Amino acid sequence: MSEVSPEPDGADGPGRADGPDGAAAAGPDGAAADLLLARAGDGAAFTRLLAPLRRELHAHCYRMLGSVHDADDALQEALLRAWRGIGRFEGRGSLRGWLYTVATRTCLDAAERRGRRALPVDLGPAAERVVLDGAPDTGTAWLGPYPTPGDPAGRYEQYEAVELAFVTALQQLPGNQRAALLLFDVLGFSAAEIAALMDTTPGSVNSALARARRRLASAGPGFEQRRTLRALGDARVRETVTAYRGALERGDADALVALLTADVTWSMPPLPHWYRGRDAVMAFARAVPLTRCPSWRTVPVEANSQPAVACYVGASADAVHTAWSVTVLDLAADGRIAALVSFLGAEHFAPFGLPGQLA
Structure with a gap:
């Protein structure tokens, strides 16, 4: 053929x-x-x-x-x-x-x-002070966001198990453990089917599964974002996203801080530094996005089956705004923002069907 x-x-x-x-x-x-x-x-x-x-x-x-x-x-x-x-x-x-x-x-x-991809929180401790002129880390393979559909059926069925915390944890596993876990726990293949697929034995598959589950369990709490979003409901999630967009576009620090949990984190790959806690996050926000960036325009999207915001920055309110970041939000049970991951770079926009500029 x-x-x-x-x-x-x-x-x-x-x-x-x-x-x-x-x-x-x-x-x-x-x-x-x-x-x-x-x-x-x-x-x-x-x-x-x-x-x-x-x-x-x-x-x-x-x-x-x-x-x-x-x-x-x-x-x-x-x-x-x-x-x-x-x-x-x-x-x-x-x-x-x-x-x-x-x-x-x-x-x-x-x-x-x-090799494995990572987020800044995987590679080092939180920054102790605001870093204003940090250089991107081009030597690290950074994790990226994944566009998912906005309808509930697509979000929770076709694209299940792409939430950011889960995919990040998967990257810490060796390839064979990652594959075995996904094929068994996410896709429903049997150990015998996976063994045939990976040219190994069912015993080896079960061993890889056990090791993968132990490593994921030791990485931290369970992956509950999908369950949290379901419990909050679409209206409450939209309310938080709308409030975040409005605070950023208005440069309203008080409105932004009201949306954050006490232990919130904010990371911005490919910048290696990241921030933990409401005070540290707000110190960064006041020094950079709310002060050094003159004008913001935002578009709500969905990434990794989570609420996200595509952010454009411009020299003034009536100037052309250029693609800057796709920020994925992790929400707490009360609807406040527990984590922000801002994926910097215009290259992240095209997979979401978004333009590189807004007039």
């Missing part, structure tokens, strides 16, 4: 117009027919087979690699490998399982080449 990729629709990442939301899902008979056609070299049939699975495969690649851009590259490479190998897929297992095999192995190769 041909070695040329059929370039399946939407293979570069989520949120494209040609993604699965715009493709009709084939029924069982149609899928079986498409599989026969794809094995014979029909690229269009291969694309139809991928359409219902592409988004979940992309989310899996992100969880494995911690970067939407790395996930784009890994998924594209996995789809190319799958296309080249589809003729050898005999259908003894599910196509979904086989594609996860290809995607996971591709991600393990990528993780071995690049």
